[in-house]
Amino acid sequence: MRALNRKLLRDLWKIKTQVLAIAVVVGCGVAIIVMALGTMRSLEETRAAYYERYRFADVFAHVKRAPEYLAERVARIPGVKWVESRVVADVTLDVPGMAEPATGRLVSIPEHGRPALNDIKLRRGRALAPDRPDEVLIDETFAEAHGFRPGDHFFAMINDKKRKLRIVGVALSPEYIYSVGPGVLVPDKRRFGVMWISREALASAFDLEGAFNDISLSLLPSASSAEIIERLDDLLDPYGNTGAYDRDDQVSHAYLSGEMDQLVAVATVAPPIFLGVAAFLLHIVITRLVATEREQIGLLKSFGYGNAAVGWHYLKVVLVVAGLGVVLGFAGGAYLGRVMTELYTEFFRFPFLYYRLSPDVFAMAALVTLSAAVLGTINAVWRAVRLPPAEAMVPAPPAVYRRTAIERLEPRGLVGQPTRMVFRHIVRWPLRAAMTTLGISLAVAILVSSLFFYDAIEHLVQVYFHHAQRQDVTVTFTEPSAERIVHEIGRLPGVLAVEPYRAVPVRLRFGHRSERVAITGLEPGAALHRVLDARLRPAAIPPDGIVLSTKLAELLAAAPGDVLTVEVLEGRRPVRQVPVAALVEEYIATPAYMDRHAVNRLMSEGPVLSGAYLQVDAREAEALYRTLKDTPVVAGVGLQTVMLRTFRETMAETMDIMISFYVAFGGLIALGVMYNSARIALSEHGRELATLRVLGFTRFEALYILLGELGVLTLLALPLGCLIGYGLAWFFAWSFDTELFRIPLVIERATYGAAVLVVLVAGAASALIVRRRVDRLNLVAVLKTRE
Amino acid sequence: MASAGSSHDRGSLEEPRGPQGTASGPDRPERRRAFVARGLTKVYGKGEVAVHALRGVDLELFEGELAVLLGPSGSGKSTLVNIMGGLDLPTAGQVFFHDLELTAFDERALTAYRRENVGFVFQFYNLVPSLTARENVALITDIARDPLPAEEALALVGLAERLDHFPAELSGGEQQRVAVARAIAKRPEVLLCDEPTGALDSKTGVLVLEAIERVNRELGTTTAMITHNAAIADMADRVISLADGRIAGVRENATKSPARALAW
Known part of the structure; x- marks a missing residue:
């Protein structure tokens, strides 16, 4: 290994905790990209394949009773590819072992051959036998919820008559990937089930022989669904048409699309926050590294290392840290993606749902991350490149401070020197102070905007169920x-x-x-x-x-x-x-x-x-x-x-995992920003603090000077973070606002409190880690060494 | 917080033994001893890499005297001053400051001892860059019991006109004089200076030495000054030479040269 690379590794090892803290923040951002886009991609591809293989229809309509020959006229509408007429009816079920009634949706399938549209996938058991009107295939979720197996039976109230239905198989349909009963908010596996029964049996039970009450169409790629819906409505209107609609209004499809939109919203909002914070952290670390290695840079240049070599050296530091974050993010994202996919298999029913790790999502995440890291640090690296060797060998002149404007108003003697040091330091690097404040407040904001979902759902429950x-x-x-x-x-x-x-x-x-x-x-x-x-x-x-x-x-x-x-x-x-x-x-x-x-x-x-x-x-x-x-x-x-x-169970299942991830992410951002801030302060003020300790300042007094700045910035960040959190919550409420569901923008005080508390705990943890270093400051060394 | 001055119970009350060490001068009962060190040994590291910084040093410093500790690098003079200043503890031996045994102090008591009794001047000034000259001094006077006003301390070192300048706006010599003012503003009993002119040229170095000389004379502060510059020794009451971790000799200057007359 070349000597310069060895130096690089040792430099990184010296600040390993900081490197890890930054890499974790980077990792959060990468993980969210990989998780959200990866899962979205998997869902999208799986859904497309499922729709194609099982011929999911494009347009749907329900009528009261239409003669079968009308289906042929529908098929002749230009742009229509296939037509499938059916009998569909919701009935009350009496399920053995369950006191309350359930709702069954009986959907007819042809006794011979496959349905032209909305085909089903038989998972267990066998297909319906001809001339067996009591045989049904039932939906897998319903079967699982009741432990039904082929051979079991239950009762249904079909057209005023209680009938015994025998289960011969378990199936899935692209029409019911997400299946929710009529008038219900969330899927209830026990109380709503889709079941398929022979067309003849169902038609005769509902007096619909030679007729249908449900029709599905698939369209040619060139066809306009709006036009076809209009013509379809014209044909069906005399028969009790309730209005044809396309996939956008089909519950299962619409819900799945909404879910994908939410994944995209998450992938759009969260990663820039993490990557922005990570770029800022890298910026301050590299700036500090270049400052402390000033003389080494001079030495390298005087030995004949070119400017490019020096710049590349520091850029490599950036790439190694960001790269470590990317690797962590890949692992985390793949893991989160699997968790999400498992969650979706619980919630959505696909005959096959595989979480495929798409290489392009990974490549995109890595590229975005490394670009953000390089962009954030290019200024600091450029400073090392620009440093003339002769100037670099001389120690940097002491930093120039000024009195702050506010101080001129302050009567002398009111504020002690340590406090004055804290404020002058903030004013000396205002941008850094602002960015640190922003970083901490983003942590608060992430916490507020993820915990907000609990408040919103609770509010919704109160309003919907209790008011x-x-x-x-x-x-x-x-x-x-x-x-x-x-x-x-x-x-x-x-x-x-x-x-x-x-x-x-x-x-x-x-x-x-x-x-x-x-x-x-x-x-x-x-x-x-x-x-x-x-x-x-x-x-x-x-x-x-x-x-x-x-x-x-x-x-x-x-x-x-x-x-x-x-x-x-x-x-x-x-x-x-x-x-x-x-x-x-x-x-x-x-x-x-x-x-x-x-x-x-x-x-x-x-x-x-x-x-x-x-x-x-x-x-x-x-x-x-x-x-x-x-x-x-x-x-x-x-x-x-x-x-x-x-409703509560479903919300708990789907939200708890995601919200705990985001709370952890928020905590990690807070820890990353605050720990780095404290370490940089220690690096910059270590000599000052050791001097003060020699002069008789206690450890606590030294710690006050060291962490005072972070304390002030944190105090500024908390209300700002609550405000940004409210904004993010507004964004989430806005982007999740669909015709199916809206999230009220309600944030309880306890939520702000919890977010603030998590950040304060992260701050206290950072302070504790740094305190140990203050205790071990080498007092003797400052007497003899130049900075 | 308990100050070192009031924490007699922490140190041994045993009276220091009579002056018989190699470093003690002629028996002069009218001079009270500020420091007494007995059998000081300091070993850094272990085994083959062990460095013996002090190898059994006996030493006394008298109240109000200006002592120069002279010796080449590695002779142990800094280690000795660090132990007297409460920054370090010896491997073996005892140090008394008046009747307080520093070697029996814990971390907290040593901090209080430094805070109440010791003024430090460093080779590289170690001023706080974000504070002006006046504020650098106030940093110490704010926590001292009976300090000089910061302005007075700065006037004493000839910087009455530079009160509101930041370190970046001061020359090296001026910065070091601020450091001297900062060290003496709390009226310490002892002033410890480690190579105070080490980073300065001869001319500005003399200005700093004049400030130290004046403090020693006017406030009667016991002063120990480390240097490897033999020319400075002429301004001392006593010159203690160290070599290889031992006291190599003690010389009493019959007549002190004023700092102003020094040159190197």
Whole structure:
């Protein structure tokens, strides 16, 4: 090894803890890039392959009942490649060993041959046998949740008749990578299952022989989905069409896309913070190294080493430290990617999901990191290159200090000399002080903005479950039902209060914008299911007009007073003009509300109902569930407590891991910045402190001078960090804002407190490490040596 | 914090034995002893690399005297002064400062001893670059019990006009005189100077020596000055020569030369 390289290694070994601290910060940035982009890439590629192999459709539509020959006419729409008509129905399930009812989505598949679209992957068991109407294939998540195996059975309420269904196989479908039941927030593996059954069996059960109620299309690459949707709607409208939609509105696809967008958001925001901080840390370390090795640089140059060789020498220091970080980041990123992928396999169902380490993601991460490191330090390295050898051999003149402007106001004697030293030092290198402050505040910000998710979710739970939807059970009816059903439900065991509702699918148009939603007609003065205004106070539904959720109003660009065109997608499909009466705050989906009687008037129908919200005596809940499972008119039963529990479980599963990573990352940034800051201060002031110790200053007094600067900067950084953290939280809330889900921007004081505490602990740890060095300062050496 | 002056219990109360060491001068009972060192040995390192810096030194310094410790590099003079200054402990032997046994002190007591009793002047000034001349002195007077005002201390070394200059704005000689002012501003009982002119030319060196001489004369501070420059020895009351870790000889100057008359 060449002597200069040996020097390099020994120099690095001398500052190994600092090197490690910086490398860890670099590593965090690299790990996030590798994890987020790698996982996103894996998801994207896996999804594309899955869609292609199992022929996932492009356009979807549901009708009440359309004759089969219509499918052929749909196939003749220019741009349509394949068409698959189906019968799809949601039914109430009675699963052995489970008290509460579950919802099953029965999807027909052809008895012979494969479906043209939305094919399934058989995971276990066998395919359906012809002429066996009681055989079903069930979705893998549902099977796992109940421990179902081929040969097991359960019951379903199919068209008023309780039928026994026998499981012959377990399957997966690209249509249900993410599967969530109707009216539910998050997947509930136990209470919602997709199952495939023979077309003939399902059609005869629902009187849909020679007809379909669901149709899927795949398009030619050149086709415009908007045009085809329009023509499809024209064809289907006479048959109870609820409005065709493309993949963007398909729940599973949309959710998966949202997840990928979040990964991209994370990969966009977090790495620049880490790499920026790392570049700054490298900058101060290299600057200090060049300053302390001034005479060595002079010596090297006088021996005939060129400027380029000296510059390359220090650049190598940078590359080694950053390179170490890249290696750590690769390992960390690959690990995190695997954890994420495992999380996704739990959450999303793919027949194959592999975490592939894409070399280009690694290469990109390494390139970005090394460039940031070199860019951050080029100035310091250039200083070594520029140093004339003769000047370098002479010790650097003492640093020039000035009185600070604030000091002129201070009466002499008020502030002790140690404090004065601290402030002059900050003012002497203002940029460095500012960058250190920024570094520490970014650590606070990362902590605040990751812990913020807990606050947001808790707030959402409070609002959704405790202020807005306070019912215990939501019952949906198979058909719009007459008002007298309220009395019948009221007599069921355990029912304390009943609040009926009427929901109709509509297309809302305003200007050139339109949205497919359901209008929920609530009882006047509803006390169970309420709507909340912007300040989260219960709001009354006006007797006329429509109330929009804020997100829906934003999508339509409509405001109170605007008149919307409401195209009802059910029954006689009236089209009406309805003014926007008010806006309400909703974090989930994009609902619209009206007075229930106003909906009935809109539909030109009598007082009919779609379902009811119930308040239930918990002691009699099981008896109620048993009754509901056998009630023909009930299509679905939603349970708030179960929904809240699965919501919390799902959030805990998906958020805990990520948030703990980010909290660790925030702590590491704080440690990296503060430890380096303290070490640099020690390097710069070591001689001064040893002198003061000789002059009789105590260790504590010396430590005060050493760490005072860091203390002041930390105090400045804490409020700044909280502020930046709020900004980051705003960004995350904004970038996660989708039609499916919004994250309220709520940060509790305890969250700021926790973030501040983590940073203070990191600061205290750095101070403790440096304190040991202050204790071991060589007092005798300063008497004899020049700096 | 307990000051060294009040921590009698830490040191031995045993009276130092009479002056009989090689370094003690003629028995002059009117002069009180500030320091007494007995059998000082200092070994750095172990085994083959062991360096014997002091090999059994007996020494006394009298109150108010200006002693010059003369000797080549490695003769042990710095080690001796470091031990007297409470910066280092001997491997064997005892050091008394008045009736306090420094060699029985712990870290904390030694810090307090330095803080209360000792003024240091270093070869390379060791001023705090971020503080002005006045503030460098105030750094010490702020923590001393009965200090001179910083301005007075600086006037004593002839820098009354340079109070608000930062070290970067002062010449080497001026910086060293600030260091002298800083060392004596707390009215220490003892002033220890390690090669105070080592980094200076002859002319500015003399100005620094004049300052030290004046402090010794006007404040009566016991002063021990290390040098390898024999010319400086002429300003001392006594010249103690060291060689190879031992006292090689003690000379008393019948007449002291004023610092102003020195040249090298």
